[in-house]
Amino acid sequence: MARDYIEKRDxxxxxxxxxxxxxxxxYAFLRGAAPESIAQSYxxxxxxxxxxxIAFYLANQMxxxxxxxxxxxxxxxLRTQTRESNPGLYKKLEEARQHLPTTRK
Known part of the structure; x- marks a missing residue:
């Protein structure tokens, strides 16, 4: 029995x-993630x-x-517009980002 895996809304x-x-x-599939890995992430x-x-994507790829x-x-x-309208906020965010650890433990 065929099943619809995708719905268009919003x-x-x-x-x-x-x-x-x-x-x-x-995007996960295009980054090379295996379907099993994607299922574990969701x-x-x-x-x-x-x-x-994935089958729907491949059938409608273009x-x-x-x-x-x-x-x-x-x-x-949108990101460019937001940065231009809130430069102080983005400066603070960038400063905070520089203080984050670069590796996970």
Whole structure:
């Protein structure tokens, strides 16, 4: 029996019945994460759902890649606008970031 693993809502694609976005899974997949690893990172998803999302991505790769590229551009524009409108805040954030440890224990 065929199952829908993806639903379109709120202007984006989501894993059906969850709050996990398609792009979260796709970016992990594109970084080389194995489906088993992705499923472990998202306990609400089973391995079947992860494979379903990856299959959906591969079947609609051009459309999804274009959507992700557009989202990346919008994010960069918003980040630039925010930095320009709040330079003091970003200076404090950068100073705080420099004091963070660089390795995890």
């Amino acid at each position: 202007g984006g694609y989501w894993v059906a019945g969850t709050r996990v976005s398609l792009d979260s899974i796709v 306990p609400v998803l089973g391995l079947e759902e992860v494979y379903g999302v 459309e999804i890649d274009a959507m992700l590229a557009n989202s990346d551009r919008e994010f960069e524009q």
